[in-house]
Amino acid sequence: MSDHIRLKKGLDLPIAGAALCKVTKTVTPDVVAVKPTDFRGVVPRLLVHEGDPVKAGSPLFADKTNTDIVFVSPVSGTVEAVVRGDKRKLLAVTVKADGKNESVNYDFPKLSQLNRESAVRVLLSSGLWPCIKQRPYGVVANPNVKPKAIFISAMNTAPLAADIDFTLVNEFDAVQAGVELLGMLTDGGVHVSLAAGSYAGSEFHKLKKVVFHTFDGPHPAGNVGVQINHISPINKGETVWTVDLFLVAAIGRLLTKGVCDLSRTIAVAGPAANNPSYVKVPCGVSMQALSEYFNTEKGEVRVISGDVLSGENVGRDGFLGFYSNLVSVIPEGNYFEMFGWCKPFRLKKFSFSRSYWSRFACGKKKYAMDTNTNGEERAFVVSDVYGKVFPMDIYPVYLLKAILAGNIEKMEELGIYEVIEEDFALCEYVDPSKIEIQEIVRKGIELMMKEMA
Amino acid sequence: MNALRNYVSKIKPTFSKGGRFAWLHSTFEAFESFLFVPDTVTVRGVHVRDSVDLKRTITVAMIALLPSVLFGMYNIGYQHNLAIGGDMGFWPIVWYGFLKILPLYLVTYIVGLGIEFASAQIKGHQVNEGFLFTGLIIPLIVPVTVPLWMLGLAVAFAVIFGKEVFGGTGMNIWNPALIARAFLFFSYPNQMSGDSIWVSLGKGTALDGFSGATPLSQAGGGLANIQYSISDMFFGFIPGSVGETSKLCILIGAFILIYCGVGSWKIMLSSVAGGLLVGWLANVAGATDIPAYYHLMMGGFLFGTVFMATDPVTAAQTECGKWVYGFLIGAIAVVIRLFNPGYPEGMMLAILLLNTFAPLIDHCVVSRNVKRRLNRAKTV
Numbered sequence: 001m002s003d004h005i006r007l008k009k010g011l012d013l014p015i016a017g018a019a020l021c022k023v024t025k026t027v028t029p030d031v032v033a034v035k036p037t038d039f040r041g042v043v044p045r046l047l048v049h050e051g052d053p054v055k056a057g058s059p060l061f062a063d064k065t066n067t068d069i070v071f072v073s074p075v076s077g078t079v080e081a082v083v084r085g086d087k088r089k090l091l092a093v094t095v096k097a098d099g100k101n102e103s104v105n106y107d108f109p110k111l112s113q114l115n116r117e118s119a120v121r122v123l124l125s126s127g128l129w130p131c132i133k134q135r136p137y138g139v140v141a142n143p144n145v146k147p148k149a150i151f152i153s154a155m156n157t158a159p160l161a162a163d164i165d166f167t168l169v170n171e172f173d174a175v176q177a178g179v180e181l182l183g184m185l186t187d188g189g190v191h192v193s194l195a196a197g198s199y200a201g202s203e204f205h206k207l208k209k210v211v212f213h214t215f216d217g218p219h220p221a222g223n224v225g226v227q228i229n230h231i232s233p234i235n236k237g238e239t240v241w242t243v244d245l246f247l248v249a250a251i252g253r254l255l256t257k258g259v260c261d262l263s264r265t266i267a268v269a270g271p272a273a274n275n276p277s278y279v280k281v282p283c284g285v286s287m288q289a290l291s292e293y294f295n296t297e298k299g300e301v302r303v304i305s306g307d308v309l310s311g312e313n314v315g316r317d318g319f320l321g322f323y324s325n326l327v328s329v330i331p332e333g334n335y336f337e338m339f340g341w342c343k344p345f346r347l348k349k350f351s352f353s354r355s356y357w358s359r360f361a362c363g364k365k366k367y368a369m370d371t372n373t374n375g376e377e378r379a380f381v382v383s384d385v386y387g388k389v390f391p392m393d394i395y396p397v398y399l400l401k402a403i404l405a406g407n408i409e410k411m412e413e414l415g416i417y418e419v420i421e422e423d424f425a426l427c428e429y430v431d432p433s434k435i436e437i438q439e440i441v442r443k444g445i446e447l448m449m450k451e452m453a
Numbered sequence: 454m455n456a457l458r459n460y461v462s463k464i465k466p467t468f469s470k471g472g473r474f475a476w477l478h479s480t481f482e483a484f485e486s487f488l489f490v491p492d493t494v495t496v497r498g499v500h501v502r503d504s505v506d507l508k509r510t511i512t513v514a515m516i517a518l519l520p521s522v523l524f525g526m527y528n529i530g531y532q533h534n535l536a537i538g539g540d541m542g543f544w545p546i547v548w549y550g551f552l553k554i555l556p557l558y559l560v561t562y563i564v565g566l567g568i569e570f571a572s573a574q575i576k577g578h579q580v581n582e583g584f585l586f587t588g589l590i591i592p593l594i595v596p597v598t599v600p601l602w603m604l605g606l607a608v609a610f611a612v613i614f615g616k617e618v619f620g621g622t623g624m625n626i627w628n629p630a631l632i633a634r635a636f637l638f639f640s641y642p643n644q645m646s647g648d649s650i651w652v653s654l655g656k657g658t659a660l661d662g663f664s665g666a667t668p669l670s671q672a673g674g675g676l677a678n679i680q681y682s683i684s685d686m687f688f689g690f691i692p693g694s695v696g697e698t699s700k701l702c703i704l705i706g707a708f709i710l711i712y713c714g715v716g717s718w719k720i721m722l723s724s725v726a727g728g729l730l731v732g733w734l735a736n737v738a739g740a741t742d743i744p745a746y747y748h749l750m751m752g753g754f755l756f757g758t759v760f761m762a763t764d765p766v767t768a769a770q771t772e773c774g775k776w777v778y779g780f781l782i783g784a785i786a787v788v789i790r791l792f793n794p795g796y797p798e799g800m801m802l803a804i805l806l807l808n809t810f811a812p813l814i815d816h817c818v819v820s821r822n823v824k825r826r827l828n829r830a831k832t833v
Contacts, residue, residue: 015501235830308500330501333494336458340490341508349504355513355713356504371494375506376486376579379623382510383770384717397770398819413823421498428499432507433623438498 004196005230007217009391011352011426013159015308016366017276017329019267021166024277025292029075029097032284033083033319034060036071036090039130041139041449044071044090052079057104057127057260060093069140072127074262074283076102092319097282103259111177111255119184123251126260130322131247132182135228135240137445138420147241149188149232152179154204154245155195155215157222158307162267162325164245165202167278172203174252179210181251182243193227204245220391225423229392234418246325266320268293270308270329271368272301285320290327300332302371309425310438333372341375349374352430353385378433389426394418396427400437403444408451416448461485479573483580510715511582517709517716518589518760520702525695526550529597529653532692536665537657553653554695557592560601564608565591572617581622583629583766584612590630590760593696594753594801595637596650603641607633627808628767631801638801646796651692667693669752669790669797676742686750697753707759716763719772720779724758725749727783735791748787757800758783762807769811771818778814782807 036044043064048054054077059070073079077097085091108114108122120143123129132150134141141147156164168175183190189211192204196216199205205212213231215221224242234240243251246264253261262283269276274295281289287303294301294316304311305321308328312321320327340346346356350367386396394415402410421438428437468474468481485491486508495502530546530553533539541549565588573580591608615632616625638645648666652659659665668686671678681691689699697703710716732745749755762768762782769778782803789799796802 013501233826233829235826237830302500304500310498311500313500328500334492336489336492338458338489340504341506342512346504351504353503353505353510353714355509355715369501371500372490372502373493373495374490374502374504375508376491376493378507378579378581379621381507381583381623382715382765384765384772384775385714387772393822393825395771395819395822398815413826414819415826425499429501430503430505432503432505432510434502434506436496436498 004214004216005227006196007215007221007226007230007391009388010157010218010220011389011430012157012218013309013369013429014350014364014366015159015271015330016368017270017273018160018366019162019269019276019278021163022277023265023280024275026280027282027285027289028099029077029282029285030289031080031094031096031286032073032075032282033092033094033286034071034073034284035092035319035321036061037092038322039063039071039140040137040445042069042071042130046082046090046093048079048093050079050082053077054079054095055102055104057106059127060095061090063140066142066144068124068143069129070124070127071130072104072260074260076100094319103261106254106258106260108255108258111180114181114184116184119181122181122254126254128247128251128254128260128262131251132241132243133323135225135234135242135420136417137449139449141241142239145239147186147188147239148234150182150186150190150241150243151224151228151231152182152190152192152210152243152245152248153222153224153227154192154202155198155222157195157219158326159219159309160267160269160326160328161222161307162265162278165198165204167265167267167325168204168246168249171249171252172206174249174256175204175245176207176252177255178243178248178250178252179207181255182241182248183209186241188232188240191227191231193222193224193231195222217391220389220423220426223422225418225420226391229394229418233393236412236417238417244323244325247323262322264325266325266327268327268329270304271370272296272298272331273329281320283320283322287314287316287318287320287327291316293327294329298331300334302330302332304328304330308369309429310422331368331370333370335372337372352389353432373434375432375434377435380433380435382432385430385432386427389430390424392418392423396424399444400424400440403440403447406447408448411444411448416444420445458489461488476574479578479580480570483570483573486579508582511586513713513715514586514710514760515589517706517713518586518593518696520705521593521696521699521756521760522554522589524689524699524702525593526554528689528698529553529695531690532652532665533655533657536652536654536659536663538660539657549655553597553655554592556601557595557597557599557604557695558588560605561588561591561608564605565612568609568612568617572621576621578621583616583622587611587629590696591633594630594634594694594756596645597653597695598650599637599644603637603644604633607636607640610636623766625766626812627805628761628764631761631805631808634801635805651694665692667691667752667797668747668750669693672743672747672751672790673794673797676744676747679743679747683747683750694753694756697756700750700755703755703759710759710763716759717765717768717775717779719775720763720768720782721758723776723779724762724783724786725755727780727785728754728758728787729783731784731787731791735787741791743791748790752790752798753800754783754786757786757804762804767808767811769814769818771815774811774814774818778807778811781810
């Protein structure tokens with residue numbers, strides 16, 4: 001049996017519109033995008049031009065600092081556009097699918113014949129290497145480093161998160177092959193965390209050649225960063241890798257089927273989603289292909305690639321992020337509310353604090369949350385609220401203040417290596433001072449990368 | 454409601470950049486966000502936000518203080534009636550108290566908020582809500598007879614030197630309300646101590662033999678010297694600073710603060726424990742014959758514990774630190790009471806002292822975390 005870790009701090013956000021466990025659409029690829037902005041620390045070097053024909057698995061751009069790391073087209077077709085932003089920063093490469101579904105053919109040795117070196121080569125040449133993220137900093141892993149261990153979270157506690165057991169049904173063999181390959185990359189083992197509540201119900205407790213851990217508790221118990229902090233915290237100079245389970249399955253499919261297949265089953269959910277349910281999509285799918293799920297009758301909606309706490313606002317014309325298997329759709333909150341802050345009951349609004357009696361009155365009600373900030377930004381005042389949703393052995397306010405002061409040494413001492421933005425998302429959510437905490441963390445991480453490089 | 458919204462939207466450009474009253478934009482924003490939760494949406498980071506904000510948090514704290522305000526008002530009239538030997542009914546007593554406390558509040562809020570608005574305007578910041586609570590507390594911790602010009606001066610000193618020089622709400626080291634009281638106490642000791650200041654006589658004259666002494670000043674002469682029953686002290690029918698007398702109302706406030714998660718129960722509990730422990734030790738050692746629990750019933754101990762020691766900005770911010778911080782406040786307050794005959798009330802000084810040391814306490818707690826992290830790296 002595995003070791004069991006029980007977390008008490010945190011919050012399961014009661015947001016309405018969870019996806020029903022059924023697949024209601026399979027999107028045939030039309031236009032898809034690969035966005036360098038999804039990958040922190042990558043400086044892209046473009047390898048294609050507009051109009052070039054590509055296959056699924058053809059490289060579109062590579063990382064300048066390590067050109068072995070390539071980012072590939074998820075479909076076959078032609079390069080439609082190279083989208084650039086300010087200072088010609090590369091934002092996205094879009095590919096128009098031709099419907100032929102041709103893949104680059106690989107001739108890889110069998111799993112049993114691989115060693116670490118050849119396993120790395122398989123992942124690099126197939127374009128699946130970027131599936132592996134590295135801590136500290138949450139960047140794409142460096143293939144020249146041997147990590148202390150590899151961590152996979154097989155539970156998802158984020159608001160409206162896709163059900164792992166549902167989205168990866170029939171993918172057990174692929175996942176097994178994937179973890180075996182990952183196991184060759186480290187001496188510290190592949191650590192898989194499962195939810196204690198559904199341990200036996202999850203197929204993945206039968207995985208072999210992995211080390212199991214079970215976690216119990218509210219969000220962010222499913223965040224891999226929190227799990228690492230409890231299993232084997234990252235010390236200065238150490239590196240660990242993390243992989244999302246659905247990307248482990250993609251790695252496995254590369255080995256079992258010989259194709260680069262980054263397609264996934266995603267949840268489309270949220271209070272402004274029509275018929276919230278699951279959809280089979282290619283990687284980087286255009287949001288326009290999902291427009292039937294966006295309920296715009298009651299006003300503007302925000303379309304988020306990822307969850308409502310740490311996802312990216314991609315807009316109705318945007319594309320799904322590489323690491324994302326969830327599209328959250330919520331109403332925009334650009335309205336005024338008269339005396340909202342002093343209503344005794346505010347039944348339509350949720351609060352983690354007990355200063356509205358709605359939590360008492362409504363019990364387990366779900367709320368149609370919107371993007372209103374519900375107040376203005378202020379200085380840090382209520383300093384003990386963050387700790388209630390931050391289940392790591394770190395003092396969040398002190399780390400944030402060290403970042404604001406730009407004090408590298410203090411940041412190091414207080415645990416900057418162990419966190420990325422998403423670990424602070426709930427602190428930002430509950431903050432009565434409305435401070436942009438994830439933005440502070442992002443700046444801290446970027447400062448560290450610059451100074452320690 | 455829509456008409457009001459339209460009107461506010463219509464006049465908004467006048468107060469925005471380039472408008473005629475652009476120099477008043479902080480003031481305008483303060484009133485607008487008072488009327489309406491603004492229509493701002495999340496830009497970066499989380500896409501949804503909790504419905505609590507600082508306005509709400511401070512509203513809860515003010516509601517928690519309300520029982521003490523109301524009873525304090527009543528007690529002003531009650532003590533007055535007792536002192537002059539009158540036979541006033543309930544409503545005349547309340548009315549008398551209202552007339553006495555109203556000028557205190559007017560002076561406090563006009564001076565304090567005036568400075569807050571002006572400094573927000575100068576800095577181009579938004580107006581912070583913190584002073585609404587501070588202003589509600591200040592009249593409760595002074596004697597009702599305090600001259601209004603002194604109060605005004607003290608409030609100005611507290612807001613400017615207690616808060617704004619450090620950068621405003623959230624940055625101050627000491628509790629601003631206590632700074633105001635400390636200013637009064639050290640600048641005008643005659644008007645802030647003695648037996649004659651706690652009861653408002655108005656135009657009447659006191660009965661022969663009426664002292665107006667607080668239980669705390671009587672306690673200096675030992676238990677036998679205290680002339681008030683424990684139930685009067687608990688319910689608050691005693692002379693003293695306006696808000697501190699009724700322990701029942703303070704406990705109601707404490708319940709609201711703890712239930713809503715606005716005040717830290719750890720600080721409250723450990724402060725009470727610290728006070729009781731020192732009181733008990735002194736009692737056992739024979740230094741005094743006052744039972745330990747009397748210290749909770751006399752003076753501003755409970756009021757300070759519940760409403761001022763728990764101020765999240767000036768208190769210790771780490772969970773371990775809170776236990777130490779609260780305990781030391783309670784302990785030092787009772788030590789000052791017992792062993793410093795020159796000054797019967799120790800709560801104000803204890804809280805200010807620990808406000809000063811709270812960052813040090815937190816530093817020790819955080820250093821332990823830092824050391825743990827370093828050791829972890831070494832053992833691997």
